[in-house]
Amino acid sequence: MAIKKELSLLPDSDNPNSFNARFIKWATTVGRWVMTLTELIVISAFLSRFWLDRKNSDLSDLIRQKQAILESTQEFESEFLSLQKRLTFIKSSYSQTQDYSSKINSLVSSTPQGLIYQDLSILVNPITKKINANANITAFSEDSVIDFISNLMSNSDIENVKINQIEKKPKENNYTISLSVIFKNLAKKT
Numbered sequence: 001m002a003i004k005k006e007l008s009l010l011p012d013s014d015n016p017n018s019f020n021a022r023f024i025k026w027a028t029t030v031g032r033w034v035m036t037l038t039e040l041i042v043i044s045a046f047l048s049r050f051w052l053d054r055k056n057s058d059l060s061d062l063i064r065q066k067q068a069i070l071e072s073t074q075e076f077e078s079e080f081l082s083l084q085k086r087l088t089f090i091k092s093s094y095s096q097t098q099d100y101s102s103k104i105n106s107l108v109s110s111t112p113q114g115l116i117y118q119d120l121s122i123l124v125n126p127i128t129k130k131i132n133a134n135a136n137i138t139a140f141s142e143d144s145v146i147d148f149i150s151n152l153m154s155n156s157d158i159e160n161v162k163i164n165q166i167e168k169k170p171k172e173n174n175y176t177i178s179l180s181v182i183f184k185n186l187a188k189k190t
Helices: 019-096 099-110 142-154
Strands: 115-124 131-139 158-167 177-185
Touching: 099 115, 099 131, 099 142, 099 177, 115 142, 131 142, 142 158, 142 177
Parallel strands: none
Antiparallel strands: 115 131, 131 177, 158 177
């Protein structure tokens, strides 16, 4: 018969104070605690992964929503900035422009019945700093044309009147007049 040999790592019951017995006892007790703590850390990391994945997913959704909002308002923002720039330009241009209403009123007061302004442009001559008006007018009678030109010549606001063209087409009953007017001084804005 074969003899069975047993291998036991536990200390002998007869010598519990030997180095091997104390080391094995320490390794088994501390080792269990180390293994238990390691398993708890691994399990907590595994479980926290679900919470972190959910948090990551929520943050990703939030970022996508905010990006969509930014993208949808980008066109509005560019239009708003463009409008703001145009308004700033108009405001700065308006602050540099003159009050032309008195000059227009002066032209209107010199205009008799029977004349129609087809085109009127008023601008400041950069060299002389005087206001010039260019107009294309339609008149329905010769007397209206004569009255208009004489009214312009006698107007105290007007320095010079230059008639560029007077034309009457053979089959039409009206006159087409093109003229330039130079006003005496530049009206200052108050």
